[in-house]
Amino acid sequence: MKVLAETSAEPARSEARPAAKMPLLQVSHATKVFDVSPPWLTRVLGRAPRALLHAVEDVSFCIRRGETLGLVGESGCGKSTVARLIVGLYRLTSGSITYDGVDIATLASGRGDRTLRRKLQMIFQDPYASLNPRWRVADIVAEPIRAQRLARGRHAVAARIGELLTQVGLAPADGQKYPHQFSGGQRQRISIARALASEAEFLVCDEPTSALDVSVQAQVLNLMRELQQRLGLTYLFISHNLAVVHHVADRVGVMYLGRIVELADKRTLFAHPRHPYTRMLLDAIPDIAMSGKARTPVAGEVPNPLSPPSGCAFHPRCPFANDRCRTEIPALRADAQAEDALVACHAVEEDRIPQK
Amino acid sequence: MNARLVAALRLSWDSDVAYSFRHSPYAIVAAIVFVLFVGSAVFAPWVAPHNPFDLSQLDLSNSLKPPMWLPGGDPSFPLGTDDQGRDILSTILFGARISLAVGIASVLFSMVLGVALGLIAGYVGGSIDAFIMRVADVQLSFPAILIALLVDGLARALLPRSHESLAFYVLVLSIGVSGWVQYARTVRGTTLVEKNKEYVQAARLFGIHPLAIMARHVLPNVLGPVLVIATIHIATAIITEATLSFLGVGVPPTQPSLGTLIRIGNDFLFSGEWWVTLFPGIALVVMVLAINLLGDWLRDALNPRLRT
Numbered sequence: 001m002k003v004l005a006e007t008s009a010e011p012a013r014s015e016a017r018p019a020a021k022m023p024l025l026q027v028s029h030a031t032k033v034f035d036v037s038p039p040w041l042t043r044v045l046g047r048a049p050r051a052l053l054h055a056v057e058d059v060s061f062c063i064r065r066g067e068t069l070g071l072v073g074e075s076g077c078g079k080s081t082v083a084r085l086i087v088g089l090y091r092l093t094s095g096s097i098t099y100d101g102v103d104i105a106t107l108a109s110g111r112g113d114r115t116l117r118r119k120l121q122m123i124f125q126d127p128y129a130s131l132n133p134r135w136r137v138a139d140i141v142a143e144p145i146r147a148q149r150l151a152r153g154r155h156a157v158a159a160r161i162g163e164l165l166t167q168v169g170l171a172p173a174d175g176q177k178y179p180h181q182f183s184g185g186q187r188q189r190i191s192i193a194r195a196l197a198s199e200a201e202f203l204v205c206d207e208p209t210s211a212l213d214v215s216v217q218a219q220v221l222n223l224m225r226e227l228q229q230r231l232g233l234t235y236l237f238i239s240h241n242l243a244v245v246h247h248v249a250d251r252v253g254v255m256y257l258g259r260i261v262e263l264a265d266k267r268t269l270f271a272h273p274r275h276p277y278t279r280m281l282l283d284a285i286p287d288i289a290m291s292g293k294a295r296t297p298v299a300g301e302v303p304n305p306l307s308p309p310s311g312c313a314f315h316p317r318c319p320f321a322n323d324r325c326r327t328e329i330p331a332l333r334a335d336a337q338a339e340d341a342l343v344a345c346h347a348v349e350e351d352r353i354p355q356k
Numbered sequence: 357m358n359a360r361l362v363a364a365l366r367l368s369w370d371s372d373v374a375y376s377f378r379h380s381p382y383a384i385v386a387a388i389v390f391v392l393f394v395g396s397a398v399f400a401p402w403v404a405p406h407n408p409f410d411l412s413q414l415d416l417s418n419s420l421k422p423p424m425w426l427p428g429g430d431p432s433f434p435l436g437t438d439d440q441g442r443d444i445l446s447t448i449l450f451g452a453r454i455s456l457a458v459g460i461a462s463v464l465f466s467m468v469l470g471v472a473l474g475l476i477a478g479y480v481g482g483s484i485d486a487f488i489m490r491v492a493d494v495q496l497s498f499p500a501i502l503i504a505l506l507v508d509g510l511a512r513a514l515l516p517r518s519h520e521s522l523a524f525y526v527l528v529l530s531i532g533v534s535g536w537v538q539y540a541r542t543v544r545g546t547t548l549v550e551k552n553k554e555y556v557q558a559a560r561l562f563g564i565h566p567l568a569i570m571a572r573h574v575l576p577n578v579l580g581p582v583l584v585i586a587t588i589h590i591a592t593a594i595i596t597e598a599t600l601s602f603l604g605v606g607v608p609p610t611q612p613s614l615g616t617l618i619r620i621g622n623d624f625l626f627s628g629e630w631w632v633t634l635f636p637g638i639a640l641v642v643m644v645l646a647i648n649l650l651g652d653w654l655r656d657a658l659n660p661r662l663r664t
Contacts, residue, residue: 040376088561089561117561118561118563124554124555124557126554129555130558131555132573133553134577140555143563147559147562191558194558195558196560198561273437
């Protein structure tokens with residue numbers, strides 16, 4: 001029944017928002033470099049070089065109000081770093097991130113920007129680590145309310161907690177329990193309630209369902225969609241699970257080794273993947289219709305990000321790589337056939353890839 | 357209110373730690389001994405048969421009497437007297453008072469200092485962390501007694517006049533400063549783990565001040581190990597105090613601690629008056645042993661991996 005409600009609501013959602021063209025979050029040329037060098041003494045004595053890890057390189061995308069952008073990629077491709085950059089847990093090395101027209105990356109994570117910062121919240125991957133095990137659920141949910149004085153007085157806070165818990169499908173009485181008394185899915189609901197407690201508008205969801213039982217994943221995902229429609233939330237949804245992304249996202253970005261290699265509307269991306277890496281990921285999805293099509297497993301491994309391959313980072317695994325791919329880094333540009341699809345691939349640009 | 361109190365008591369009686377206590381005979385014995393010591397130390401002026409510091413009560417004709425069960429003993433001085441006619445039992449009770457006071461005060465001082473520095477080092481990280489931990493490493497390469505001697509000597513040189521009256525605080529400071537490293541290291545380790553937990557990161561996103569995060573999220577996680585270290589550290593601090601007093605740099609002889617008593621008695625050891633030094637020594641050993649046993653038990657009781 002929920003699915004029906006969603007499909008019927010979808011077109012209404014995009015029409016109901018006249019300002020939808022204006023991006024709410026704009027990430028431009030974001031780069032994050034981690035210094036993972038060995039300690040100074042080891043470097044001097046052992047003549048070890050400085051090691052710089054380019055976790056995120058020149059990533060640009062925008063998210064419109066009320067939209068869900070899915071971000072997929074293998075482990076270690078920089079998805080979570082992007083998430084942490086946006087909410088301000090990491091500082092950008094270069095580039096900029098603007099939210100509602102205000103540059104939030106250069107703002108210190110201190111006091112002045114609290115009102116803006118609290119609108120960006122994060123749902124973490126591990127529902128067992130994201131709630132303080134020593135606190136009652138009511139105190140956990142009340143933490144942002146008390147920190148930002150969003151409700152005053154004991155009764156007002158308690159009423160707000162009850163409202164939030166109801167909103168995520170829990171009972172107000174659950175506030176008296178401790179996190180260990182809940183299942184993974186329920187804990188993730190508590191996390192969502194806590195994020196909403198700070199009156200967030202933009203939620204960065206870092207693999208919110210990957211630690212959950214498959215049976216519970218859909219419940220949490222549907223709750224998130226429901227809240228999105230009711231409260232007009234905007235999501236950046238990070239996952240390595242293409243099925244989940246297909247379920248929740250409006251647009252999808254594919255990341256490979258710190259860069260976005262393809263960014264397109266969900267339907268376009270799943271129907272006509274352009275980048276060889278996207279194709280490889282989609283080819284690996286099990287075919288439920290059992291059409292007898294042979295699945296191609298994802299071949300090769302992610303290269304060491306400390307010494308990425310020259311040129312296009314994907315070239316060692318790419319069946320269409322040529323000399324240009326090995327020397328020149330492809331830029332993310334609009335595809336010739338579809339304006340809304342951005343691809344970073346020389347082979348696509350030169351139309352070297354045979355159509356299936 | 358009363359019902360709530362009863363409920364709270366009931367809850368603490370049923371807690372894991374209380375259960376482990378009830379099933380550990382040596383912890384119970386150690387606790388009883390410790391409570392006896394603390395009680396008799398706190399109430400020494402009322403419990404002790406004599407006041408060894410009241411000069412009007414002292415009589416030199418009572419000097420160096422043996423314990424009451426030996427020939428020449430006097431029942432009013434159960435453990436004998438020292439060279440000034442002071443009752444050994446009373447001096448032990450008053451001495452334990454000072455030893456315990458110095459021990460507990462210096463442990464509190466080290467604990468506050470160490471926990472604060474450990475939290476800062478772990479949470480802030482970077483060069484501040486490196487600085488604090490290198491200072492800790494350097495300090496750890498000196499024996500604690502040496503640092504205490506150094507601080508004590510410095511204080512004597514800086515405050516030559518008021519040293520007598522400040523001796524207690526100087527002693528607490530010197531023992532306290534020499535003990536913070538262990539706390540700082542433990543706390544830093546736990547802080548490093550907690551800092552990267554997702555609930556701490558979530559708290560950062562809500563704009564909660566780092567100090568509040570440390571106090572509310574990190575501190576409760578470090579309290580267990582810190583409590584264990586502190587208990588065992590009380591024993592070490594008492595020993596350090598006794599050593600300093602034995603060396604003559606501790607509390608002044610007018611307010612003798614157990615260490616001072618042992619030192620005074622040491623002079624009589626070879627002339628046959630062994631009781632002057634032996635009984636304070638036994639008292640010190642029993643007290644320290646009781647505290648150590650309690651600390652050992654607490655470490656096991658608070659360690660979730662040892663719970664069955």
